[in-house]
Amino acid sequence: MSNQRITIYDIAKELGISASYISKALNGKPGVSKQVRELVLQTAAKMNYKNNIYAANLRHGHSRTIGVIIPHINQSFFSDAIAGIELACSENNHNLIICQSHDLSELEARAIESLIRYNVDCILISVSAETESPALLEQIISHNIRLIQFDRVIESVDSYKVLNDNREISYNAAVCLIKEKFSKIAFIGGPPAVNVFRDRKEGYLKAMKDFSLNVPPNFIVEGRLGKEKACETAIQLLSLSDPPDAFFTVSDHQALGVAMALKKLNIDKNKVGLFGFANESFGELLSPSLSSVDQKSTAMGYEAAMLYFSEMLNGKELVKASKTKIIESELVIRESSKRMHQA
Amino acid sequence: MSNQRITIYDIAKELGISASYISKALNGKPGVSKQVRELVLQTAAKMNYKNNIYAANLRHGHSRTIGVIIPHINQSFFSDAIAGIELACSENNHNLIICQSHDLSELEARAIESLIRYNVDCILISVSAETESPALLEQIISHNIRLIQFDRVIESVDSYKVLNDNREISYNAAVCLIKEKFSKIAFIGGPPAVNVFRDRKEGYLKAMKDFSLNVPPNFIVEGRLGKEKACETAIQLLSLSDPPDAFFTVSDHQALGVAMALKKLNIDKNKVGLFGFANESFGELLSPSLSSVDQKSTAMGYEAAMLYFSEMLNGKELVKASKTKIIESELVIRESSKRMHQA
DNA sequence: TTGTAGGCGTTATCAG
């Protein structure tokens, strides 16, 4: 027991070579003879040596780790994005630290604090729904840590941003409902301070306008993230004397809330159009199955991380003009957005 | 730009006090006057000082961080467990590093390697379905890192273990099906090398035996994790001349696979009993809604982490006898395990 | 109550 950690000095002693030479051999630095290198590698493995990342980082000042902060680890969009980020990291030999903000500014701040202390080289973040101020993110930059925002971003912060074509895809989704002859389409949105929700709303509004459909002001309800809130809102709207015949939502969880409302009010689900967003795995399990938007989140995570590796790691960032990268999303049309042929 | 990191020396210079004194003040060590402490705290905040965790760790040899390795971040069971672990960590001022093994031994090994390099004080792990050998886990112990296994454990490794009452709850679940007059109950299991799957099978078998029900050997199919594999298996079983009238599975994803099989074969879902495990959120969305087992995973994560904080942090571990902690799970009985009254 | 000295393990630099 009380196994002291093996250091390069232990290897040095074992082999009768100097520690600094061991270090070079281990790190593949030039100027080390082939034989010695192999001998060192073997001995290190045999002695179960693990490089102490704290000492190494302290010495050379960067950690070869990147941090990611997301609202919820267990939403498909984010866990898929993480899969993409993980891939990019492993391709580039970097470590990854994952933090959840649970959509709370306070936890987000704590995560940032922690990642700064961990001296990460780069932070990838999708900000919490609560976050409006750029201060937190600017703190990252002021600590000389690279910042890449994806999906939910603070626009005023000068950083790379990776986004879906939210406006366009929302427009297309709304058109999809309209073509099925739904005309009284309500919108259940997220906090308007957040870019993605604002963009989705704009796409929806543009479609309504282009097709000359009337949008009563009370058909637009924002800041209703989560299935419970969406359910409440849907119940209110459906209880109007002239209720919507379809709902456009900005997340599948909200769409689920709408479905719950329909059930509670005993309204035939096949009569009401419904579009979700994010293509959560439960969408296809619902009946009618849920039409949604595939955000290509794994690709998004991968691309976001690769921005660091290909553009920033070497120090020469692009100029502001080209700092936003768009990941094209795709409609996933299932049953809920269609007029059902009498079953 | 090129913002050098603020160190305690910067604060020291600013205040005309020595760096070591600053350190003491910042860390709440005794023997620092109240005024100085407050002054230091204020100045540190003003100067945006963040303690360099690498330097600190290198110095005092422990990182105040714990690592967790799980198969999949996006399965309810695990993400809920992480929520519990996060809570325990934040209550005890520790950092948390999350790694996914994606149920692959190789990635698991890499995660362990990485956590060792991060010099974590403790690793909480739920091993991948592939892992059978204790070698990997013993490596953790040999590096003098505390090890706590939860849910999926390697029994031969001497460590704290936190588990559900898998045998008992599976017994109860099977009985539940039996009481609804299902008698030809098939079992779709996981890799028998993994404790939880073995225990669940035993519970099922005991129930069948206690109620004198016949279990044809081909009604027991193991190593079929994931919905696709379970679906295949269910199709095979349902195509027998004397098919099962119910399925007991060891995960909700498998149960989903069974539901898919029923759909494909055009069999009335209400006629076939079905029990899942883990109470994934999609369970209640299925129709018929899925009966399952609530593993109390948040509590499990919390308890597992607290084992470290309360039992191990101070160095005096309990003796082997009491090293396994059981978290009682609970049946969640929905429609799929009931004989449906003609709808 | 305050300050000084040394070292944690690694790596970059320079010298041989």
Add this chain to the structure above:
DNA sequence: CTGATAACGCCTACAA
């Protein structure tokens, strides 16, 4: 090709 040395930022002894 190989080795000695210093430094990264912090904290623990110990000294004042």
